[in-house]
Amino acid sequence: MVTTYAITVPDEKQTERFERRRRNKNLRRRAVLPTTMLWVLALLMLFPLAWFLLSSFKPGSELFSYPLSFFPKEWTLDGYSAALDRIDFARYFLNTAIVATVSTVFTVFLCATTGYALAKYKNPWLSVLGLFILSMTMLPGEVILNPMFVVIRDLGLYNQLAGVIIPSIVTPTGVFMFRQFFISVPDELMQAARIDGASEYGIFFRIMLPLARPIALTLAIMSFQWRWNDYIFPLIILGDPDQFTLQIALRALVGAENIEWTILLSASVLSMIPLVALYLVFQKYVTSSNINAGLKD
Structure with a gap:
């Protein structure tokens, strides 16, 4: 009795799809560190601007009160x-x-x-x-x-x-x-x-x-x-x-x-x-x- 085996050969479209997925995964992996650094820099630049904007809604007595607060305790438009x-x-x-x-x-x-x-x-x-x-x-x-x-x-x-x-x-x-x-x-x-x-x-x-x-x-x-x-x-x-x-x-x-x-x-x-x-x-x-x-x- 002779046993036969079927060998499936992937076509070109499947190969291209696999290669594309692999390249995208490598690109995403390489982009994690630069993206994280950019987000950290953006937050560092945004922090003083956000502090300045929120401080405009604070009363004068709260601007230099200790401890300092990021968000106004009392919102005012005075x-x-x-x-x-x-x-x-x-x-x-x-x-x-x-x-x-x-x-x-x-x-x-x-x-x-x-x-x-x-x-x-x-x-x-x-x-x-x-x-x-x-x-x-x-x-x-x-x-x-x-x-x-x-x-x-x-x-x-x-x-x-x-x-x-x-x-x-x-x-x-x-x-x-x-x-x-x-x-x-x-x-x-x-x-x-x-x-x-x-x-x-x-x-x-x-x-x-x-x-x-x-x-x-x-x-x-x-x-x-x-x-x-x-x-x-x-x-x-x-x-x-x-x-x-x-x-x-x-x-x-x-x-x-x-x-x-x-x-x-x-x-x-x-x-x-x-x-x-x-x-x-x-x-x-x-x-x-x-x-x-x-x-x-």
């Missing part, structure tokens, strides 16, 4: 109401919004046009201009505060919001970002548009600028944050309390012998709301935009 009553919060908020918004619009537009010219037009003086603009990144902002103040004063812009806006509308970082992006755009795209009868302005506004939308949104978020949190330059240019920005007004709450901590914490939280809202609105557009849209390999 700090927020005092911040809106004790300082002209609406005026300072509006001044800061004007400076940040107008500066951001001009910064994105002028940096885009300058970066486009440096990337796509061949001219010796443009190369010299680009060298001067990029060399500004080597100078700390404090070095040029004195000459910039003299220029603003001589132009008659002292104690005006325009004196804060105009010097900050062109940033070397923004010009460099747009220049590097426009260099990656093939010249054939511009040549095809010229053959179709598009003007130079049409090429920039209808083709180049839409392609650079991720760069524009990224620079807009960065610029708005810079101008909203700027303290030194507005402090030098603005001497009239009616023209103060929010950061200068918050600094005025810090006295020589006494600090209104409840008002300072609550007003600081209110000043953060536009930045958080801006990030929540535009973050998905920046992360989801394809920076290579319309480009060829």
Whole structure:
């Protein structure tokens, strides 16, 4: 009597499925340590921010009581109401919004046009201009505060919001970002548009600028944050309390012998709301935009 055995040979799909599962398991095992470290770093960074936010809901007597408590024992909004009553919060908020918004619009537009010219037009003086603009990144902002103040004063812009806006509308970082992006755009795209009868302005506004939308949104978020949190330059240019920005007004709450901590914490939280809202609105557009849209390999 002859005994026969059946040997099952796995097909290619089963083999691929097995290999895929094994690779995924190895990847998950390798990602445990980096993921854990990232979560620990995120919690370490989140802890002081959460303490700051929760402290704005504490009464003044509880801020320095011992032992310290993370969560408020008595939740109160007195700090927020005092911040809106004790300082002209609406005026300072509006001044800061004007400076940040107008500066951001001009910064994105002028940096885009300058970066486009440096990337796509061949001219010796443009190369010299680009060298001067990029060399500004080597100078700390404090070095040029004195000459910039003299220029603003001589132009008659002292104690005006325009004196804060105009010097900050062109940033070397923004010009460099747009220049590097426009260099990656093939010249054939511009040549095809010229053959179709598009003007130079049409090429920039209808083709180049839409392609650079991720760069524009990224620079807009960065610029708005810079101008909203700027303290030194507005402090030098603005001497009239009616023209103060929010950061200068918050600094005025810090006295020589006494600090209104409840008002300072609550007003600081209110000043953060536009930045958080801006990030929540535009973050998905920046992360989801394809920076290579319309480009060829």
